[in-house]
Amino acid sequence: MNAEFATTFPQFTRLDPESAQILTAAARVVTLPAGTAIFHDGSACANYVLVIDGSVRVQKVAENGREIVLYRVESGQSCVLTTNCLISHGDYAAEGIAETNVKALILPAMAFRTLLARSEQFRDFVFSAYAARISDLLLLIEEVAFGRIDVRLAAWLLHHSAGDGNIKSTHQDLATELGTAREVISRQLKEFERRHWVTLHRGRVEVINRDGLGSLRDSV
Template sequence: MGADAMSGWISRFPSLADVADPLLRSSLSAVRVMELPSGATVFRGGDPCRNYLLVLEGSVRVQKVSESGREILLYRVESGQSCILTTACLLAGEDYAAEAVTETPVRAVAIPLGLFHEAMGASRPFREFVFRAYAERITSLILLVEAVAFGRMDVRLARCLLERAGDGAELNTTHQDLATELGTAREVISRLLKEFERTGLVRLQRGRIILDDSAELGRIASGAGGNTP
């Protein structure tokens, strides 16, 4: 990849865009851009880690799957972000311990293992970029562990519904998708959604949830109401 092509994707990462480090610029000019369709597996548990990944466009879901098939969403990697599981595997020389699947069509930069370690060893700006992104994601993972271990599921579900609906009043999703995202069983989510529907907070349709009382859902999401399942 030449300098012109590099300048195109590097603008997605402001902390790298202004770096004048010759080694870093040389290393980055050699990377390749991957294009993956929605639903593609980026890596699986047990796969070796060979590239440092930076997402340019789209969304990648990183999740852990138990032996029984139960899934929990660890985090998403979206435009302008890196995958901290990949970072951890590269630094430790270990294989992946989870899997990643594209949720949308994705364009991503793949920096080969050798170039990653070369830049980490010789370029302070690159090291700072890698560890800053790593630290930010570790914080979010700690919050996830706290929520799964200690959080009330009605609070987490209400918050999830509001976040995924955004400024709208409905979202296209399934009970299983929500259960996977919140790290619980589908039956728990279904029971809570039916209770939300009974009290007039939502309406449930096949593959769709309509929010009828976002204000009350917001109150529950803040921990001010609702019942622990």
């Protein structure tokens, strides 16, 4: 087993010898440059993907062009949509894009299903990751359906601003992250700027009053 992979996924060092052999023989490590489309909405799933390093953004794009980020797959994680497709023999219902250069371990579908059937340790990893991500998605649905966009935007800005308070994101980037329209984000940012909580720049938002944003975030 690849040493870097074993360090990132120590759960697999506890596989029984035969399962470990299946994993080692079938898996391969790949490197994907930033911007690579790893899978497309509607495409078939041929591999189980485990991210060793980097970040994959999984997003849904509506027919009108609106986008929402569902989640990210980062070091030590797997993709719940991939798991779902492999188990159900279905197609992807969203797309995955490499946000950074990504190093990943690719396990063909046949080997994935073999290990799922024979290895309790492998099953525990797969379904624990699946359950955790489903919880995240349910929280996202709740936030999008019931959460106030001004509160959600304030919380997002606070979470992602560090050091000098600068966030390199366009209004469209923020709209995609929060599952709303760019015009809604632009209007809300203008209101935050009017309150002297942020300063808007081209392609960048500068947080200048964390207490103000915090008071809004904590108001509900």
